Amino acid sequence: MNPTLLQKIDGPADLRGLSRLELKQLSAELREFLLQSVSQTGGHLSSNLGTVELTIALHHVFNTPQDRIVWDVGHQTYPHKILTGRRDRMSTLRQLGGLSGFPRRDESEYDTFGTAHSSTSISAALGMAVAAKMKGEDRRSIAVIGDGAMTAGMAFEALNNAGVAGANMIVVLNDNDMSISPPVGALNRYFARLMSGKFYATARDTAKNVLKNAPPLFELARRLEEHAKGMVVPCTIFEEFGFTYFGPIDGHDLDSLVPTLENLRGMKGPLFLHVVTKKGYGYKLAEADPIAYHGPGKFNPAEGLKKPSGVPKTTFTQVFGQWLCDMAAADERLVGITPAMREGSGMVEFEQRFPKRYHDVGIAEQHAVTFAGGLACEGMKPVVAIYSTFLQRAYDQLVHDVAIQNLPVVFALDRAGLVGADGATHAGNYDIAFLRCIPNVSVLTPADERECRQLLSTAYAQNHPVAVRYPRGAGVGVVPGDGLETLPWGKGEVRRRGERVAILAFGTLLYPALEAAEKLGATVANMRYAKPLDAALVAELARTHDALVTVEDGCVMGGAGSAVLEALQAAGLNVPVLVLGLPDQFIEHGDPVKLMSLNGLDAAGIEASVIKRFGAKPALLRPAANH
Ligand SMILES: Cc1ncc(C[n+]2csc(CCOP(=O)(O)OP(=O)(O)O)c2C)c(N)n1
Numbered sequence: 001m002n003p004t005l006l007q008k009i010d011g012p013a014d015l016r017g018l019s020r021l022e023l024k025q026l027s028a029e030l031r032e033f034l035l036q037s038v039s040q041t042g043g044h045l046s047s048n049l050g051t052v053e054l055t056i057a058l059h060h061v062f063n064t065p066q067d068r069i070v071w072d073v074g075h076q077t078y079p080h081k082i083l084t085g086r087r088d089r090m091s092t093l094r095q096l097g098g099l100s101g102f103p104r105r106d107e108s109e110y111d112t113f114g115t116a117h118s119s120t121s122i123s124a125a126l127g128m129a130v131a132a133k134m135k136g137e138d139r140r141s142i143a144v145i146g147d148g149a150m151t152a153g154m155a156f157e158a159l160n161n162a163g164v165a166g167a168n169m170i171v172v173l174n175d176n177d178m179s180i181s182p183p184v185g186a187l188n189r190y191f192a193r194l195m196s197g198k199f200y201a202t203a204r205d206t207a208k209n210v211l212k213n214a215p216p217l218f219e220l221a222r223r224l225e226e227h228a229k230g231m232v233v234p235c236t237i238f239e240e241f242g243f244t245y246f247g248p249i250d251g252h253d254l255d256s257l258v259p260t261l262e263n264l265r266g267m268k269g270p271l272f273l274h275v276v277t278k279k280g281y282g283y284k285l286a287e288a289d290p291i292a293y294h295g296p297g298k299f300n301p302a303e304g305l306k307k308p309s310g311v312p313k314t315t316f317t318q319v320f321g322q323w324l325c326d327m328a329a330a331d332e333r334l335v336g337i338t339p340a341m342r343e344g345s346g347m348v349e350f351e352q353r354f355p356k357r358y359h360d361v362g363i364a365e366q367h368a369v370t371f372a373g374g375l376a377c378e379g380m381k382p383v384v385a386i387y388s389t390f391l392q393r394a395y396d397q398l399v400h401d402v403a404i405q406n407l408p409v410v411f412a413l414d415r416a417g418l419v420g421a422d423g424a425t426h427a428g429n430y431d432i433a434f435l436r437c438i439p440n441v442s443v444l445t446p447a448d449e450r451e452c453r454q455l456l457s458t459a460y461a462q463n464h465p466v467a468v469r470y471p472r473g474a475g476v477g478v479v480p481g482d483g484l485e486t487l488p489w490g491k492g493e494v495r496r497r498g499e500r501v502a503i504l505a506f507g508t509l510l511y512p513a514l515e516a517a518e519k520l521g522a523t524v525a526n527m528r529y530a531k532p533l534d535a536a537l538v539a540e541l542a543r544t545h546d547a548l549v550t551v552e553d554g555c556v557m558g559g560a561g562s563a564v565l566e567a568l569q570a571a572g573l574n575v576p577v578l579v580l581g582l583p584d585q586f587i588e589h590g591d592p593v594k595l596m597s598l599n600g601l602d603a604a605g606i607e608a609s610v611i612k613r614f615g616a617k618p619a620l621l622r623p624a625a626n627h
């Protein structure tokens with residue numbers, strides 16, 4: 001297709017004058033462009049294919065950026081980026097220095113609010129609506145939220161507030177009957193009921209009749225009110241919250257979308273529009289398998305996703321998934337919990353084999369953690385599989401509901417450290433720092449696949465909360481084995497004996513540390529535990545070396561290196577320490593290997609930092625006699 005129209009769209013103003021026919025042509029061109037573009041960069045495909053028409057309609061009808069659109073999660077904003085002046089930079093998506101995969105206020109004035117963690121859009125849009133009122137500005141705030149994101153408590157906290165605040169805001173529910181995997185829970189069943197059978201047909205027809213033949217706005221508003229009961233299921237929950245509910249309407253039909261939005265634009269108060277779309281729409285392979293195309297890597301659109309050739313390396317996620325099944329087979333008290341991340345957390349097989357002990361609780365991290373606490377109270381052994389970044393949302397639950405009561409919950413923290421293409425919002429840099437300060441909570445940092453499995457078993461054997469953190473992707477390739485053996489509690493190990501400098505490595509940075517140590521002639525310890533720290537090993541290394549270096553893939557402030565400093569101070573040991581880790585700044589998206597290198601956390605970087613601080617090998621620090 002020759003994208004003649006799309007090439008002329010350098011901003012939403014360019015599509016406001018387009019006819020309905022042209023808008024339809026534009027959506028076909030945009031969808032094709034999107035597919036070609038994402039197939040070359042990788043990224044969130046299915047959700048974006050599903051929001052092409054909705055995005056066009058919103059920018060066509062509303063006066064953006066004066067009117068504010070807040071995209072929930074923001075993984076569906078590629079059409080929005082393409083239409084708001086970033087078409088030519090789509091080839092840089094999610095790469096170092098390139099466009100972010102999520103909305104960013106510093107990227108465009110059309111990105112009104114930074115998102116990536118779900119279910120924040122209604123709160124943010126409400127804030128903007130209230131601010132508009134306070135400033136006497138006549139503009140609209142629109143939150144676009146998916147059916148998956150709608151399941152989170154935060155979304156309902158915002159609805160609860162918005163309804164009584166009476167703000168001029170519109171919530172657009174983009175209901176594609178999918179989260180990353182099939183959606184779960186009562187709300188999903190409720191949406192299905194709203195769409196089902198007679199009601200949907202009647203409502204759709206009524207909506208079309210009312211909304212297509214739009215009379216002048218005030219009259220329309222009055223008639224809409226009169227028709228409201230005919231258009232909606234007798235009082236939807238959204239009306240109970242104080243919203244006026246419209247829909248469901250077909251989110252791929254511009255003939256429904258445009259006039260409906262035009263009418264809502266003229267109405268006041270909290271409005272709720274239920275739009276039905278298909279995830280992956282317009283690309284048959286993604287429609288058939290929206291899960292696989294939720295966030296694919298690069299692929300050939302003509303062929304679709306292919307299995308990687310050769311034997312792929314085992315990922316930490318797979319190590320966890322296999323361990324979970326094996327431990328569940330050995331212990332019937334084990335319960336596996338995921339907040340809507342079945343695939344990403346490696347729980348597909350567990351769900352199939354142990355359906356009664358598998359709980360996808362929806363996008364509800366806070367609930368997931370407290371739910372685990374309740375299970376633990378009754379003698380169950382809950383394992384909460386959660387991305388490091390998403391545990392941030394459940395911090396109070398972790399402290400108040402689990403740690404204070406010292407409940408034996410295992411946290412399998414995937415995506416620890418830098419994650420790469422998703423960038424700062426998804427990086428798991430903070431877990432060591434925010435976990436190790438909580439009494440009763442232990443933090444384990446496996447260095448490779450086998451140790452990950454061993455430390456998961458070790459964590460599981462404890463009678464208090466334990467987090468095991470491991471990164472995205474594969475390790476160095478150490479075969480994890482199939483046993484359920486544990487490792488000594490709180491004990492690190494010396495992996496290389498050297499002299500003068502001892503590198504204390506936490507997690508997978510053990511391997512670059514070993515490589516650097518070869519050049520430096522240094523000792524290397526695999527610390528394994530950020531908490532309880534092996535203080536005896538720290539003291540021994542401090543007494544036998546001139547300097548210590550700590551290495552971790554988390555933030556330096558408050559991290560494992562800080563724990564080492566605290567231990568030295570407590571033991572009255574005075575030895576120079578170089579703390580290596582991630583700096584006090586957000587690390588942007590990009591290739592994770594490159595990012596680690598840029599932050600001095602590969603072998604060459606570690607070596608260079610040690611030499612910079614302590615001099616090259618012979619020059620070192622205290623004379624050996626001082627040991
Ligand atoms: C707090 C939080 N938990 C989990 C995720 C991971 N996540 C990203 S998209 C998504 C599914 C969202 O579903 P929905 O809102 O329906 O959008 P769709 O993918 O269907 O377009 C999930 C679970 C997240 N981004 N934020």
Ligand SMILES: CC(=O)[C@@H](O)[C@H](O)COP(=O)(O)O
Pocket residue numbers: 073075116180295344415419422472
């Ligand atoms: C948008 C979102 O939060 C998820 O889709 C996330 O991008 C998944 O990350 P992984 O690819 O690491 O599972």
Ligand SMILES: [Mg+2]
Pocket residue numbers: 146147148149174175176177178179
């Ligand atoms: Mg959805």
